[in-house]
Amino acid sequence: MDNEQVRAEALRALRRSVADYIGFLAASGVRAVARPSPSGPAAPAGRAAPAPLPSIAADSGGLSTPPADEGLPLTLEEVSRELGDCTRCKLHAGRTHIVFGEGNPKAEILFIGEGPGEEEDKQARPFVGRAGKLLTDIIQKGMKLRREDVYIANIVKCRPPGNRDPEKDEIAACQPFLMKQIRAIGPKVIVTLGRPATSLLLGRSVQITRLRGQWQEFYGIPLMPTYHPAFVLRQYTPKNRGDVWEDMRKVLEKIGKPH
Template sequence: MGAKETAKALEVIGFDEIYLTKRLTDGNKRIPGDRTIQDKRGLLLEHFNSFKDCTKCELHKSRTQVVFGDGNPYSPVVFVGEAPGEDEDRQGRPFVGRAGKYLNTKIEEVLGLRREEVYITNVCKCRPPGNRKPTPLEISACFPYLKKELDIIEPKVICCLGATAGEGILGKKLSITKLRGQTMPYPYNTKVLVFLTYHPAYILRNPRADGEFTEDMRKLKELIGL
């Protein structure tokens, strides 16, 4: 791949020079082994290129493009949503619509971070038609891609936004209203915790849940040691 093509691909998956700032370079110390910043960027780029033309499930028929994760690969937290919506499908980035703006506000106000300083992705990488929920079959077809993304980043906490994300990652049915604000072990890595909260789109439909979401973000802040 040429330099121009590499730069374009990096832009598609949301990298920018922020990863070279001191703050995030410090984060590098948390990474086990001898990986460097360049390694993680390269690994994610290689991963994205390996499935950007995927046709493993029905969702490839209606998508504009595969929407990969976006943000800082050294973030202590990875937010995982359900699947791209219309805006995300068009722009090729996760959480860029109204729900994304709400999430960005909470990341800034409660965590004290900019969106670019965390990493955001989805359990399904292609938009389901009409913004329906992805089916269990679609989620399981796509899960290996998410798992590899999480293996590369290895955050302290995976924050599942909504039941679909939680079910995709934990592989079991769950009630988000009962389990929100709680942590669970991540089945594939004992160093990583799974934290559950509402999907931001739910808060937009039910503004009274804003307080609970804020409360969950405060707990998340403690979990990631900010």
């Protein structure tokens, strides 16, 4: 046998071994095998199989690379550990605290805003300033849910200076962690608060005044775009408040809790 034949025979033997091993796993009831992740700890066995990996694209077209994570979803604790004391973008320089997000780790409803403000930065909690109080009222008084029943997060986890919009590179650095949070929670419905969050998740620039109230989809998850509470506070009209309430009624219907 020459070298070529030896290599071919070795390859055939390897294929037979792999096929035998896959047959053994299948016979043992194994239906999926997690690929080891170079970027973080392996997920514990026994968790539900993941949805197809979503890739978030920015409305500006700046984010075209999906997060390289095809294994089982991490838990929120694991995502937080992986985020660590993050310095992946320039927003770290001015923050007091990272605002990771909070709420029920298996929430049916996930609210996603833009970024922490001054009060959020101080308290390390999302939506605790004036706009946060309005969001809490919407959840508790309007939807008759507890704030801790839902999950609240932002597209960036550190406060942009002067509450400016997050920039493309900052969103690009932070969005893999939002992605992992979405996968960890597995919500029935995502509510995007305002234009930046809606544009990011839909991967195109949107006009929130046109799109709000109309069901969208984020990789199989129904997505309801609505106004950011800060916008409603700025333009505190019965029409704007009524629009948000209308949107939330649709969300409650979608999760089987019609108001």
